Amino acid sequence: MKPATETIRHRLLTWYRREKRDLPWRRTRDPYRIWVSEVMLQQTQVDTVIPYYHRFLSAFPDPATLADAPQAAVLKLWEGLGYYARARHLHRAMGIVMARHGGRIPDEWDAFRALPGVGDYIAAAVLSIAFGRPYAVVDGNVKRVLARLLCIDLPVNVPKHHADFRQHADHLLDHAAPSAFNQALMEIGALICRPAGPRCNGCPLMGHCCAFTRRQVDAYPRKQARAKVPRHPMAIAVMRRRGKLLLTQRPEKGLLGGLWEFPNARRIDAETPEAACRRLAREQLGLQITPRMTVTRVRHAYTHFQVQAEVLLCDAPRGRVRLDGPSAFRWVAPPDLDGFALPKLVHKLLPALFTALKSTPA
Ligand code: SF4
Incomplete structure (x- = not known):
């Protein structure tokens, strides 16, 4: 030695x-x-x-x-x-x-x-x-x-x-x-x-x-330059029915597996946030919804990409939820959101959401 x-x-x-x-x-x-x-x-x-x-x-x-x-x-x-x-x-x-x-x-x-x-x-x-x-x-x-x-x-x-x-x-x-x-x-x-x-x-x-x-x-240490992290435009649809909000659960496997969130999707090409919310409601939940207002815009960085999400409050007055993607759903009164494990991105949007809910009664 x-x-x-x-x-x-x-x-x-x-x-x-x-x-x-x-x-x-x-x-x-x-x-x-x-x-x-x-x-x-x-x-x-x-x-x-x-x-x-x-x-x-x-x-x-x-x-x-x-x-x-x-x-x-x-x-x-x-x-x-x-x-x-x-x-x-x-x-x-x-x-x-x-x-x-x-x-x-x-x-x-x-x-x-x-x-x-x-x-x-x-x-x-x-x-x-x-x-x-x-x-x-x-x-x-x-x-x-x-x-x-x-x-x-x-x-x-x-x-x-x-x-x-x-x-x-x-x-x-x-x-x-x-x-x-x-x-x-x-x-x-x-x-x-x-x-x-x-x-x-x-x-x-x-x-x-x-x-x-x-x-x-x-x-030192030597480092290899990393490729630029891509930024994805997203839409998040906060769907409201009789004062309750729709939460969906992510599948067990993959990013944020098992956590609860508001339904969301990447925006395709030049799709507007409103169009993206209607599409994701139709594709993931089998629902027809009406976007009512923009709540906020949030950014969040994951390891290999960033997201910039437009958050919209949407009316979803009727229709049975038929899931395609999420593993479960719940209609939740806003004070009860605290009982669910939510990703950081959702926590970022909650203050603006609570303000918007007060100003736009169901
Ligand atoms: S091990 Fe790190 S802190 Fe210690 S002398 Fe070397 S470079 Fe400096």
């Missing part, structure tokens, strides 16, 4: 023991709690996760309660965190933990990795942090630190190079303390070796850092 590698480990662990943040999931070795935290932390900032983590675990304190819960209750507690497939997978995984593993979370790679929603990152994180298994975690923070520390010239955002970063992480991993080592590398990426303005002067790795020594910190 190279002495430099040992020194890096030692410095990193010493720094971590002194400087680590006191986070709720660091006060436990319970693999279930650590798993929940790691799933929430994928794609979401620590400060946002903390209140969700507490609420989720007070409702579902162990695998059995989560496995027994209806999916709607799980999604409701996940509402606002985004990437809802994470919640659905975790829910399904807990069903399997109860049915096939006797309620015990497996501590072996193959068995744990086979559970829904468990990829290499979650498997390495949970198995190392909860069980002390020697698997290196590789997330965005880790890749950035490694790229700078070792002057790795590969772009961090190209999936085919992930295995190269993994090799470096595996080589550096401290097998005597994989839990603390993995958390230390992620923590230094979050607090010191930040994406912009890394605090090299406070960094325990400075003396061993290739990018710092070469005065090339700004050149």
Whole structure:
């Protein structure tokens, strides 16, 4: 083993023991709690996760309660965190933990990795942090630190190079303390070796850092330019009948699966929002509707596209709903919308909708 590698480990662990943040999931070795935290932390900032983590675990304190819960209750507690497939997978995984593993979370790679929603990152994180298994975690923070520390010239955002970063992480991993080592590398990426303005002067790795020594910190990590994210024009039809609004549920699989929303569709070519609302009502619900007013315009960014949606309040006085696309529907009084798990885009339009409903009585 190279002495430099040992020194890096030692410095990193010493720094971590002194400087680590006191986070709720660091006060436990319970693999279930650590798993929940790691799933929430994928794609979401620590400060946002903390209140969700507490609420989720007070409702579902162990695998059995989560496995027994209806999916709607799980999604409701996940509402606002985004990437809802994470919640659905975790829910399904807990069903399997109860049915096939006797309620015990497996501590072996193959068995744990086979559970829904468990990829290499979650498997390495949970198995190392909860069980002390020697698997290196590789997330965005880790890749950035490694790229700078070792002057790795590969772009961090190209999936085919992930295995190269993994090799470096595996080589550096401290097998005597994989839990603390993995958390230390992620923590230094979050607090010191930040994406912009890394605090090299406070960094325990400075003396061993290739990018710092070469005065090339700004050149790492390398990134490949991404294609421009497309923006889709949408129409959202808030359909009203006798004071109630029509909510539809998205199919289980796919983006925002299982969440509730107002019926919506991409606008085709030069279609007006009114025409798009009439068409989607006809095609998705078998209803004839009359658009009455524009409520607002909302924008929202997903990972691979953005939407700009015109929101229209529409009268839907009669007709039986025949679904083609959504998996379920409900006519809901406005105060009861809160009982449904709604995507962020819907939350964005609600204030304007409530104002419009007051000004245009049914
Ligand atoms: S010295 Fe600077 S660039 Fe190098 S690992 Fe530390 S913070 Fe990152």
